[in-house]
Structures are given as structure tokens and as C-alpha cells.
Amino acid sequence: MLLVADNLQITNLVIEKAVKDLNPVPIQEMVKKCQAAGADAIDINSGPLSRDPEKKMAFMVESVQEVTNLPLLLDTTNPKALEAGLKMSKNKTIINGFSLEPAKLEFILPLAKKYNTRIIGYLLYPNSHVPNDESQRLNIAVELYEEFQKSGMDNEQLIIDPVIAPVMWENGNIQDMEILSVIRNLPDLLGFPVKTIAGISNLTTGAGPKDKKLLLERAYVPMLAAAGLDMALMNIFHSDTIKTAKACNALYSKHIFTWAEI
């Protein structure tokens, strides 16, 4: 399971200011910290970027690439910003992401074909509502894959995000247990070993005590790992969760186990 840092976010005021000022230093400091904390990839969450989207995303990608060779996830709903980022990218790049939402199918999905990148597909309804149970998620996966296939891309380019539900939702924890089964069943359903990603921070979105949120994360991440999740998008500074994730990887290793691995 690869660990993707979700820390480079425009909602972080330091990052927001750095982007506004076109100052690469805070962005690069953040990326270096993420890499030191164990990130295998960096999600660049620029938000929708209403003003100067192309310039700002290009600046973010360039700033990040100056300090790391890690793969990048370009996380924006703005197709112009996305394309500017794709044009600038030298590192391995993943588009994050599309769904059945018409605007995403029309303007985001084709960019993965055009730039020959992988793309994350969210199991969401066309109106961006979150499905309510396993069968809804699997139905959406089939529809999403059909749309993906129409674009003429290779199966290896698709990564599916089943969309973790906040536990505070009325049936959130039940959905999250069903997601384990979704992840396990997707390869059989679609007929190829489709890769998967999940945003761990969703689990504990909303009010709640910090220590218990972290505890819940540490309980859920091994379940996802055991279900076969390929990539976990998460706060890479949650060091106990990261240690747990690395212990999961050691358990899953095909090599002889050694304590030095964890």
C-alpha cells in the first residue's frame, strides 16, 4: 500500500498565501516534510482556483518538482488548472479525479487520454452524492468503467476511489465496512486487477476528539490494507497511523519478515 500525502492543500493558509504570492518556499518545505514522513506520492490539492488557475497550478507543480521526484496527484475540479499542471509535469502524474458528474466526464476524463496519465475515478453519483451501500457502489463502478472505456484508455490507467464515508454519518461505519468488500470485489467485477485508492481523512471528518480520531484511523487502515487497497491518501504527519501502515506493508511483504522493515 503506497502512502499519498494529502497535506499540500490550498485550505492550509500557509499554502494558500504561498500560491497567492507565487512563493515556492513554503510549498517546498511542506513537500520535503511529507517525503521525510514517509510519503510515496504527493497530492497537490489546489482547490478550484477561481483566479489565474493555469498560472497557479503550473507554479505549484513546478515548485513541487524542484524538490522531489515522487509521483504527483493533481487534485482540482478545474480542467484549465489541471491541464496547465499536466503540461508542466515531469514526475509521474495521476489525475485526481473524475466521476459520473457530466462536467468531469466531458472536461476531466479526456485529459487523462490526452496526456496519457492514470486517473482516479470516484464512486459517486452524477450529482456527486455518495452512494449508500455496497451494491450502489458496485453499480456505479460498472458505469464509471464503461465511461472510462469509451475514452479509449488502457485499464491500467484507471484507479478507483470507493469514497470512505465519515463515521459520523448515520450509517457511516457500516458503509466503511462495506467498502472493504467493495475493494476486494472490484477486480472480479470489472474483470481486471483494477487499482484502488481511498482518502483516509474522510473517515473522521467532523467533530470528535483528536485522540479517538487517530485511534479509529489506526484501526481502519489495516482493514483497508488487508482488503487490498493500493494507495492510501492521508495526513502523512499522523505518525502512528503511518507506522501502522508500514507494519501492514511488512505483514504483506513477499520477502522474509525482518523487524528492520518496520
Next chain:
Amino acid sequence: MLLVADNLQITNLVIEKAVKDLNPVPIQEMVKKCQAAGADAIDINSGPLSRDPEKKMAFMVESVQEVTNLPLLLDTTNPKALEAGLKMSKNKTIINGFSLEPAKLEFILPLAKKYNTRIIGYLLYPNSHVPNDESQRLNIAVELYEEFQKSGMDNEQLIIDPVIAPVMWENGNIQDMEILSVIRNLPDLLGFPVKTIAGISNLTTGAGPKDKKLLLERAYVPMLAAAGLDMALMNIFHSDTIKTAKACNALYSKHIFTWAEI
């Protein structure tokens, strides 16, 4: 997932002395601590009890029952000690356990029938060797269930232990990942929702840094919970592992999630 304390062990010198002296106090202190730490059941591991087995097991069971109503697991290979414990038991009792080993089939298994208790069946070869992979474990499960059926008991009386492999074994971690699949597949294989138990302490048996052992335990327990394990036999004083296990139970709850649960 119920948590069974494995702490009441004859290998603990304090407990060994208490049994030798027929002094209930250290045993009862241990049981109270286990219950306070979150135990749902107590494993009474008396060892083989070569001298006065009946007297000593009866004493242990009686001592424990004076301070708790929790279910008891009677953990001995000595049929005489076991029967003495069964005669004495008022709490819900589980025999721990039998296997395909001829002496166990002949002398242990019939006691579950005679005293109408549940019994743990270990997925071990008749010579007590640990199977090497998933298909070996599943084959043994079928044989074990056949032997169990011959005894004329109800399916609900059987609890299967897939036998966790120490990660330090050459393919230990690979076996432990296969065990998740064994647990998931046993109900379909045997045709009824067979209960399962696993001894977590096995995972980190042998040399290794304490902190990493605990970390590995915390990574593996949620995987077992997600696989559907019913009972985890473990050191109930590993408080972070216990918290993690309780967080798993909250995730699996059919009730609406609340932070107060964990």
C-alpha cells in the same frame, strides 16, 4: 470480536506459586486486573499439571469464579485436569482445545460432549505440526470437522483456531495473511457460520523489539477483525492493542457510531 485474556498462565511465576500453594489471592488479583482491562473472557492456562492435576485445576477454576462471572476457557492438554475443571465450572465454559492429535480426539473431544460445552479445534496436523499454507489449513479444517461431527455435538459447539504463525518463521507473515482468508472462507467451506478464535501472542513469539511487536499486533488485529474473527486470545494488558480492538468493534457495530464507544 470478543477479547479473551491469555494472562492467567502457569508460566507466570506468581501464578505458578499461587497454584502450588493453593493460594487464590494472586490468581484473583490477576483476574480482576484482566476484567478491568477489558477482558470478555478468561483463559485459564494451567499447563499440563503433572502433579495433582485435578486438585489444581479445580482450585484455579474455583478461585477465578469467586471473583468473576466471565466465561472461562480451560486451557490444558491434561484430560484429568480438564474434567476436574469442567466439574467445578459454573461460568460459561469453553474447552481449549483439541486437534487431530489422536490423544486429543480420544480424551479431550469427548469431554465437550459429556459436559455440553463449546470446544476450540486447532488447525494442526495429527503430530501437532503447524500447516504451511491456506489449502493445508482448509483441508485440516474439513478433517477436524468430520471428527467433531462423529462426536455427535451441535455445530454451535465448535470454535476453530487457525493457528497464527510467528512472523519470524521463514514464511510466517505470508501464512498470517493467508489466515485472514482462512477465517473468511471457513463458514462457506463447512456450510455453517463456524466461530473462530486466534491467539494473537503467537504473532510476535521469539526475539524482537517490544515496541515493534506491539505495533505489529496493532496492525494485525484489525485485519483479523475485518476477516470476521469472533474471539481474540491476547495479552489484555497490551492497552494500545486493546484500544485498537475496541475501535474495530465500534467500526463493526450495527448501531449508530458514537465516539463514546471507543
